[in-house]
Amino acid sequence: MTVRQGNQGLATKVDLLVIGSGIAGLFTAARAVALGASVAVVTKGGLQHTNTRWAQGGIAAAIAPTDSAEAHARDTLDAGAGLCDPETVAVLCREGPVRVGDLIAYGVRFDREHGANGSPGAIALALEGAHSAPRVLHARGDATGAEIEAALAAHIRRTATHLHERHLLLDLVTTGRQDEGTHRCHGARILDLGTGIVRTIEASHTVLATGGGGYLFSQTTNPPVATADGVAVAVRAGAVACDLEFFQFHPTALAVAGAPRFLITEATRGDGAWLRNASGDRFMTRYDSRAELAPRDIVARSILTEVSEGRAPGHVWLDLTHLDPERVRTHFPTINRVCARYKIDITRDLIPVAPAAHYMIGGVWTDADGRTSVPGLSAVGECASTGVHGANRLASNSLLEAVVFGERVVASAFGQRIRDTGPSSDGNPALPDIGPDMQVETIDRLFSVDGSERTVPPHLAPGETVLRATRQQLWEHAGIVRTPDGLASAMGAIGSWGRVSRPAPVTRRAVETVNALTVGWLMTRAALARHESRGAHFRADVPESDPAWRRRLGVRLAAPVTLG
Numbered sequence: 001m002t003v004r005q006g007n008q009g010l011a012t013k014v015d016l017l018v019i020g021s022g023i024a025g026l027f028t029a030a031r032a033v034a035l036g037a038s039v040a041v042v043t044k045g046g047l048q049h050t051n052t053r054w055a056q057g058g059i060a061a062a063i064a065p066t067d068s069a070e071a072h073a074r075d076t077l078d079a080g081a082g083l084c085d086p087e088t089v090a091v092l093c094r095e096g097p098v099r100v101g102d103l104i105a106y107g108v109r110f111d112r113e114h115g116a117n118g119s120p121g122a123i124a125l126a127l128e129g130a131h132s133a134p135r136v137l138h139a140r141g142d143a144t145g146a147e148i149e150a151a152l153a154a155h156i157r158r159t160a161t162h163l164h165e166r167h168l169l170l171d172l173v174t175t176g177r178q179d180e181g182t183h184r185c186h187g188a189r190i191l192d193l194g195t196g197i198v199r200t201i202e203a204s205h206t207v208l209a210t211g212g213g214g215y216l217f218s219q220t221t222n223p224p225v226a227t228a229d230g231v232a233v234a235v236r237a238g239a240v241a242c243d244l245e246f247f248q249f250h251p252t253a254l255a256v257a258g259a260p261r262f263l264i265t266e267a268t269r270g271d272g273a274w275l276r277n278a279s280g281d282r283f284m285t286r287y288d289s290r291a292e293l294a295p296r297d298i299v300a301r302s303i304l305t306e307v308s309e310g311r312a313p314g315h316v317w318l319d320l321t322h323l324d325p326e327r328v329r330t331h332f333p334t335i336n337r338v339c340a341r342y343k344i345d346i347t348r349d350l351i352p353v354a355p356a357a358h359y360m361i362g363g364v365w366t367d368a369d370g371r372t373s374v375p376g377l378s379a380v381g382e383c384a385s386t387g388v389h390g391a392n393r394l395a396s397n398s399l400l401e402a403v404v405f406g407e408r409v410v411a412s413a414f415g416q417r418i419r420d421t422g423p424s425s426d427g428n429p430a431l432p433d434i435g436p437d438m439q440v441e442t443i444d445r446l447f448s449v450d451g452s453e454r455t456v457p458p459h460l461a462p463g464e465t466v467l468r469a470t471r472q473q474l475w476e477h478a479g480i481v482r483t484p485d486g487l488a489s490a491m492g493a494i495g496s497w498g499r500v501s502r503p504a505p506v507t508r509r510a511v512e513t514v515n516a517l518t519v520g521w522l523m524t525r526a527a528l529a530r531h532e533s534r535g536a537h538f539r540a541d542v543p544e545s546d547p548a549w550r551r552r553l554g555v556r557l558a559a560p561v562t563l564g
Contacts, residue, residue, distance in 0.1 A: 011040040011162035016413065017187055017203035019169050019230065021047045023145070024381025024402035025209030026152035030106065031410040033159045040162035040201055042190055044508065045225055047153050047165055058138040058267065059103075059148075059403075060396035061096040064125055067133045069093040076397060079130045079295055080390020081535035082550050083243070085437075088368050088387045092397065092404050099403040100137065107151040110137045127270040128395040129293040136396045142265050142334045148399065164201075166193040168508050169210065169229055171562045172237040172377065173200060178559065183238060185376035193508055205376060205413040208234060208364060209406075212382035213247075216516050216523075217357035218468075218475040221253050221263040230383035232515035234364040235522065236561050240373040240440055242554035243362030243385045244519070245526035246536045248393050249480050250358035251299035254351065255315035256342045261356040264318055264335055266395050269293060271331060274319045275303070276350065277311040282319075297392050297536045300355040300480050307354075317350035355480055359398060361389045361536060362526070365434065365554055370409035373434065373556070378409045387552070391535025440554035446561070447498035447521055457496040466497045467513040470520050478524050483540050491524035503563050514563065526553055 011017075016032045018025045021043035029039045041047075062072040072093040077084050104110065113121035125134040139147035156163070168191040176182030187202040210230030214222025235241050252268070252275075253261040269275075269292040274282045287302040288294035294302075306312040320328050325347035329336050332346065339346050364372050364379040366386050372379050381402040388401055434440060460469055473493050477486035498517040503510035530553060532546040533539050 011038075011164070011201055012199075013202040014038045014040045014162065015204050016040075016410075017042070017201050017206045018209055019043075019188060019207065020209030020211055020381070020383070021153070022209065022211050022381060022402070023148050023152065023399055024211075024406055025207070026149070026156050027102075027403045028207055028209060028380055028406035028409055029161055030152065030155055030159070031407055032414065033161055035410065035414050037410075037414055038160075038162075040164060040203070041156065042164040042167045042169060042188070042201070044166065044168040044193065044229075047156070047163065058126065058136040058144045058396050059100065059399040060128075060131065060136050060394070061100045061400060062093060062135050063097045063100060063123065063137075064133065064135060067135050069096070071132055072096070072135060075130060075132050076388065076394045077390070079392050079394035080388075081392050081545065082390065083387075083534065083552060084390035085387025091368050091408070092388045092401060095404045095407070096400045099400070099407060102407075103148060103151070103403065106155050108139060108148050110139050111141065126267050127293070128266050129269065129290070129299070130295045130394055131396075136267065136270070138267065138331075140333070141330060142267065142332045145399070164190065167191065167199075168193055168511060169233055170198065170506070170511060172206065172233055172374075173202070174237050174374065174560055178238050183374060183560075185237065185374050191506060191508075191511070196506075198506070205378065207370075207409055208377070208379040208383050209381045209402075210383045212360035212363075213516070213519055214357045214360065216471060216474050216520050217247075217479065218471040219253075219261055219354075220357040221250055221261050222357065227512040227516050228360065228383070228519040229512065229515045230379065231360075231363050232518040234372065234374075234377070234379065234383075235446075235518060235555070235557060236563070237377070238374055238557055238560040239377060240365040240434065240554045240556045241363065241385070241522065242365045242438060242440075242552050243391075243526075244523045244555075245530050245553065246361035246389075246391050247357060247478075247523070248296055248359040248361055248536045249300045249355045251296055251303055251355050252318055252353040253356035253358075254338070254342075255354040256344075256352060259342055262338050263356075263358070264351060264353055265332070266296070268318060268320060268332060268335070271320075271327070272323055274322075275299070275353075276317045276319050277306045278313060279311065281311075283311070283316070295392055296395070297538065301538060303353075303355055304480055315352045315354040318353045319350050320346050321348055321350070323347075357475070357479070359393055361385070361391070361393055362523075365438070366405070367433070368408065369412035370405045371412060378413065380405045380409050391537060393536075434554070438552045438554050440556060442556055442558050444558050446518055446557070447495040449495065457500055458493045465513070466501055467509070467516055470494055470497065470513075470516055474520050474523070478520075478527055481538055481540050482527055484528065487524050487528045491521060491528065494521045494524065506563070511563065522555060526555070529553060
């Protein structure tokens, strides 16, 4: 295939089609271009309008001489509450330091300690919750995601990559039958949001790097692009999705009336910030010996308890006032700037914070090479479920996961074949082994009705959209604390809306609504099925973990469907 340097034209056939332009998509594209592959990147916003851009927390890697991949793996497995895949965790922690080196080579400038005579010293490493050692790299203080995104975007714009900005993924192009073993992905249909034209891009290999689904909840740190598009599209194409009951809620989002739920990074607590209730008490010491550095699910539920028991008025406060003011301003410039907008001086004032939806742990099932259950289709980043996070993601492992498995996706799909013999047309020659710890249920259709669901769509308030109502249902009933009745109610409401919602005309909001309904319904369904509490999934009726449920739950459609 002929590709022009810096090509901005429309691709129709490529070796690798990447859907998404966060760290996962751009890193994967960069590695494929380096092997000589023709690559197209599709993104529904601008190249840098992604979740990566907002990632304040850093990237975890065992690069310190006193640290090790084995220690990082132990921390990851502990946080995952028994559901991590040990093989993919070992891959993540072993290969992570090398991938960090790749980011530096692409121009990412991680923060460094002050060396002798004012020269830059070693890379600065921070401690975050549930890590046993300082191993988190940051860039520009609390702007790590923005720094990585800018460096990778600049690199991609210099390469021979087809860029399709403002193009929305509609469906994957598949052929064959699942039951005959001939099912395969050959590319995708995309909607040009500027012209309304639907195009098809053929590809030897397609990679979903569409990010997460935090915008499925009414209270979230995520931008509006995070509507779980990749998971919904993969499910419609017949891929296995799993772990959808596990969604991570960040405990400290800015809680100011009228302000977005801006993330206050966990690194503030790693630096020594405290959480206080209305009486000024540092309450986390009552809930966990690790206090503010306990895993995120514990901190989030503790805050909810303080609120529900009347010790806090809908939120608590994060206290940095006892820390060195200059260090606070230097390490957290973005937080300092945003809080100042709301008349909060973070060196003198307490910051009101409350939990918000943050990270989708579940997603499209993949193996250790990023391959999904559909040949020709891979997934990487937040939309994928590699098994490294288990039931609860360890802080700052997400950016690392994106680059480690982005590299493995490209190596698995191409290796040296691009240079030596040209691209392979039969990638994913064998269906990946899902393994004995995964219980996969095959369902005939989405939004199916059973006795627990209402069949009439619930009434919407005047001016309320289906997407807005879905987000509220998920926040109220599939949030930090869940009950069977609440989950069944949300599943029924979302299922009713899903049965009558069609993306006609085909617009971005209409498609995003169907995708949100799809993943929201599957999420509540999985949360109802898992009759225990584990990691980020907490059921008030069964607050303890059950060894009998130490298995992952997957779901797939019996036959692919499309939006039409």
